[in-house]
Structure formats: structure tokens, C-alpha cells
Amino acid sequence: MEYTSLNNGVRIPVVGYGTWQVSPQEAYTSVRSALDAGYRHIDTAAAYENEAEVGQAIADSGIRREEVFLTTKLWNAVRGYEETLQAAKESMEKLRVEYLDLYLIHWPNPAPHRHRWKEANAESWKAMEELHESGAIRAIGISNFEVRHIETLLESAKVVPHVNQIRLFAGEQQRQLVAYCRNKGMVTEAYSPLGVGGILSNELIERIAEETKRTPAQVALRYNLQKGHVVLPKSVHRARMEENLRLFDFELDREQMIRLDALPNTISATRNPDEVPF
Ligand code: A2P
Numbered sequence: 001m002e003y004t005s006l007n008n009g010v011r012i013p014v015v016g017y018g019t020w021q022v023s024p025q026e027a028y029t030s031v032r033s034a035l036d037a038g039y040r041h042i043d044t045a046a047a048y049e050n051e052a053e054v055g056q057a058i059a060d061s062g063i064r065r066e067e068v069f070l071t072t073k074l075w076n077a078v079r080g081y082e083e084t085l086q087a088a089k090e091s092m093e094k095l096r097v098e099y100l101d102l103y104l105i106h107w108p109n110p111a112p113h114r115h116r117w118k119e120a121n122a123e124s125w126k127a128m129e130e131l132h133e134s135g136a137i138r139a140i141g142i143s144n145f146e147v148r149h150i151e152t153l154l155e156s157a158k159v160v161p162h163v164n165q166i167r168l169f170a171g172e173q174q175r176q177l178v179a180y181c182r183n184k185g186m187v188t189e190a191y192s193p194l195g196v197g198g199i200l201s202n203e204l205i206e207r208i209a210e211e212t213k214r215t216p217a218q219v220a221l222r223y224n225l226q227k228g229h230v231v232l233p234k235s236v237h238r239a240r241m242e243e244n245l246r247l248f249d250f251e252l253d254r255e256q257m258i259r260l261d262a263l264p265n266t267i268s269a270t271r272n273p274d275e276v277p278f
Helices: 026-037 051-061 082-093 111-132 147-154 173-184 202-210 216-226 237-245 254-261
Strands: 004-006 011-013 042-043 069-076 100-105 138-142 161-167 189-193
Touching: 004 173, 026 051, 026 173, 026 237, 042 254, 069 082, 082 100, 100 111, 100 161, 111 138, 111 147, 111 173, 138 147, 147 173, 173 189, 189 254, 202 216, 202 254, 216 237
Parallel strands: 042 069, 069 100, 100 138, 138 161, 161 189
Antiparallel strands: 004 011
16 A cells, blocks of 8 residues: 655554445445455444444454554544534544544535535634644544635634645546645545546546556556546445455656546536535
């Protein structure tokens, strides 16, 4: 595994196991398999409703807590200082851990708080900064934030988010946002790095898979890694989990990267966070 460093020095494995759309029923066995396959970075969220199973799987794996990088996220229903402290505590209880490696605000403009999203985020961020300061959370960040949401957060933030987790795959590189995040020293994490499976049958990805003698998933993930993103592929199948980890024994050359850079988004547009109905 390779690692990158957040701007507070915390090291993060560049491949994590994403648990969005891993049902509570599947989560326990999937996370056990992922840990067994070698994943040491697990990404969940309160909204995925699988924190308890994820926590049980980590506990039962026997792997030392400090060897697993664990992320969860504050759901949209919750905003406010006290409320956020409470939500973080509940997530840690469900996950059966004494600390989180990374805690993210899941969406910048939740429907229930839309009338005052700026204040709502500022209050939650203050709580997260304190949890970070106290050591209960090693790094704090955001997800689905666009430049305008980050600019607003930074008006009152003391800590610049360590991470922005956004939708990134070949064809959807959100270039302006990524450049902005880099400029602020944030690491970009790619969710749906396989386009929720959609780009695996893309002709160009398939062709480059043939050229490199790798699978389409490996090409898609390697592309995101070479763009400098942390990748969070999801699979409930052990063989695919392993495949998605084997990314460090090959490299896409300059010409292959350029062809992939030119790929249009063939999946779907990234949704506007100001209009999500949740
Ligand atoms: P499954 O969980 O049944 O293996 P993303 O990470 O972009 O959200 O994509 C996840 C989707 O891609 C899931 O439907 C997953 O299916 C599928 N998937 C994950 N890894 C692979 C792989 N190596 N080969 C084919 N499909 C994959």
C-alpha cells in the first residue's frame, strides 16, 4: 500500500474500501473480507446505516486499531455545535472506537438546513475542530463541497479541511474544484471511482486495459491515483476487492493519461449540492 500525508501530517492509505451501498446485511462480511484482502482504510458514513457492522468487523478482525484508517461522516439531518459533538460520539460508539481517523461533513447544503446552511456548517465545523484539537478525531474534512461552500466555511474556520471527498472518475475530474482544493492544501478523495461500475465497459478504458494487461477497474483506479486522488472503490466480492488493491505494479504512461483526460463524462452529471432533496 502507498500512503499520502494530510497537511497535519496524518498518513492515509491511498486506497480505501468504500462502503456506500454495502447494505447492513452485507457490511460485516464485506468489511471482514476487505480487511482480510489487505485493506487498511475503510470509508463509511452515518447515512450508510452500516457503522455498527463495520465496527464489529474491525473489532473481530483482530487488527490493531491504529493499523486501520477509519472515516465516517456527519449526516445531513444533523447540524449545530452540540448536535455534531453528539453525532460524532454516537458514530464512534457504533464503530466501537475511541477515536476516528477522519470525520467529514457529508454534504454542504442539506435540505433540512437549507435556509441557514452557512451558519449550520460553521457551527458543526467548530465542533469538529474541537474534536480534532482534543485528539478524538485525527483529521477533519468535507464531502461534496464545491468552491463556494468551501469559501464560505473558510470565513469562520480555524482549521482548513484536510480532505474533500468528491465524485471523481475518468470522465469526471472536477478540475477547477480539485485545483482549488490542492491550492488550499486539501487532499482529494474519489468516491465512485469506477463510476458506480459504469465506466468499466467504456471502450477507451477497455482498450487501455488490453494495452496494460490489467482489468478495466485497475485502469480506472490507477488513473485516479495518478491524478493524485485517494480512491475508495466499493465491491462486495472478494476477488474484485483484491483486484482493486493491485494498483502498484504498473503505471499508465503519459499518452494513456492524455487519452483518459480527454474522456467525456459518459455516466451522469455530478449533482448540484444546493439542490439535493436530502
Ligand atoms: P460489486 O459490489 O457487486 O462487486 P464505485 O466504487 O465507483 O461505486 O463502483 C462500485 C460498483 O462497481 C459496484 O457495482 C461493484 O459491484 C462494481 N465493481 C467494483 N469493483 C469491480 C471490479 N473490479 N470489476 C467489476 N465490477 C466492479
